[in-house]
Amino acid sequence: MNGCHLGIRFGFEDTPAHLPACVRTSPIMLSIRLYVSIICSIPLISSTNASLFGIVSTAKHQPLLVSSSIVLKQLRGGGDDDDVDDVPVFRPYLPYTLAIRDSIMIAHSFHNHPSFGPAGGLHGATYTVDVEFASKKLHKECNWVIDIGVASDLVAEVLKKYNYKNLDEVFGDDIMTTTEFMCQTIHKVIAEKLRERYANGDEIFQGWIKVSLWESHKAWASFEGPSL
DSSP states (O other), X not given: OOOOOOOOOOOOTTSOTTSOHHHHTSHHHHHHHHHHHHHHHHHHHHTSEEEXXXXXXXXXXXXXXXXXXXXXXXXXXXXXXXXXGGSOSEEOOOOEEXXXXXXXXXXXXXXXXXXXXXXXXXXXXXXXXXEEEEESSOOTTTOOSSOHHHHHHHHHHHHHTTTTEEHXXXXXXXXXXXXXXXXXHHHHHHHHXXXXXXXXXXXXXXXXXXXXXXXXXXXXXXXXXXXX
C-alpha cells in the first residue's frame, strides 16, 4: 500500500433500497454507517507511519521521513541548487540515535541583499548546534551508535573553523551564509571527517547524520543525510 486516507461519507447510496426512506435517513442509521466507516479505516491508519509533513508507508511498514533540508528549500522558495538531487528524499528507519550539542559564535552579513531586511548588514549570532547520529543497529561489541568521545571531538573540530569568525571572510562575498546553508556545510564536513578517521579499515559509522542550528528558542534550521 502506497498511502491511505480516512474518509467519512454521509450519502445514502449504499443503504439497502428495500428499507423505508424514513429508516435509511434516520439518525440511528447515520450513526451506524459513520461508526462502521471509522472502524474500517483504523487498520489503514495503523499500517502507516506519520511524519511532520504527512503519512508515508512502505510495503515493509518502515517509516520514511521527508528530508527536512528539501522541505526547507521548498518552503523558502529554494530548490534551484544543483546539489539537491544528491540528497535522499526519504530517511530510512533508524531507531538508535546519539546526539552531541555544542555552540558557535559568528559574525556575518547577507551583503545588504534587500530580501533580508535589517539582517542584510553585518551582525552577530550565537548558534546552538545539535548533531544527531542515527543507526539501524548498535555496534556488535560496544552497544553504541558511535563512540561518544569520537563524535564529540569530531563535532568540536569541525565547528572550530567557524567559531569566533566572520563568515563573510570564510566563504566570500557571493555566499549567503543562512542557517540552512551552515547546516548543510557542517553536515558535509562531518561526513568527510568520519570517512577520513575510518580510512584505516576500522569499522566505520554507517547511518544518518542530522545537523540542527538553533538561532533562538523560536527559530532553527536543519540538514540531514547519510554519513557515507
